[in-house]
Amino acid sequence: MKNTSVTFKEMKKKGEKISMLTAYDYSTAKLIDESGINGILVGDSLGNVMLGYPDTVSVTMEDMIHHGAAVARGVKDSLVVIDMPFMSYQASVYDAVINAGRLMKEGRAGAVKLEGGEEIIPQVQAIVKASIPVMGHIGLTPQSINAFGGYKAQGRDIASAKKLIKDAKLLEEAGCFAIVLECVPAELAAYVTENISIPTIGIGGGAGTDGQILVYADMLAMFSDYKPKFVKQFANVGEAMREGFKAYDNEVKAGTYPAEEHNYTIAAEVLEAAVKGE
C-alpha cells in the first residue's frame, strides 16, 4: 500500500505505529521499501554518513536532489521525505518555497522536512500553501549544532521543555503532517504526542511517540564514527561487509577467485583464428 502524508495522519488516529528509516541511495531504499517500512527519509545526515563531513552544515540542495531522486527510483510504497538542507529555507520564505518545490520536482519527494519551530513558521505555512506536505523537526536539530554547542538532548529544563511544547503546537497549526522529535526526554515526547493531533516520529524520544526513525547505517552497525545513546544495532552488517571484503582480498591474492564458473567461454577455433598472425 502506498504511504502518503495522509496515511501517516490516519495511522495516528488508528493508534498504529509508524516506522521510518533514512536512506540515501537506490539499492538501500529498495530493500527498506520491500521490508514494509512506512517512510524513508533522505536525511541531510547523508553529510555525515555518505559524504564524511563532521556535521550536516555543508550539505547542499544539489546533494539532496541527487540522493533523493536515487531513493525515489527505488521506492514503491514508502513515503519519501527529503530534508531541506541548511540555508535552503532559513533566509526567506521565497527560498523555502522554491527549494521545497525543487525537492518535489527534481527529487521526486512525497514530502519535505525542515528543522525548527516558531522561527520557521512563515516558511512552513508558505510551503504547505504550495500543496507540499511538510514534516517538522524539533528537539535536537543538527543544522543548529553551532548554536547548540554540541549534540545534546533538548527539553531538559523548564524553558526548553516549554519551547518544545509550544513549537510542536505551532508546527501543527502551520499545517505540518508530522513532527520528528529528536533527543528529548521520553516523558516530554509522550506529552507532546498526546497533546497534538498529528503524528510524532521519535529518534531518541522514547517509546511514547507515534513512530520511530533511525539512520539505517546506525541500526545496521555500518557507521562507526560515533554511536548515539538511542541507537540499537539490529544487525551487524558492518562486520558482515568487513568479512566479505577480507574474503575477497584473500581469494584475489591466492588466485582462487575468479574460478572456472565465473569465466566467459570462447570456442578454441575462434580463439585460434583470432590470434593467427598476431
Ligand code: KIV
Ligand atoms: O538527517 C537525518 O537523518 C534526520 C533524522 C536523524 C531524523 O534528520
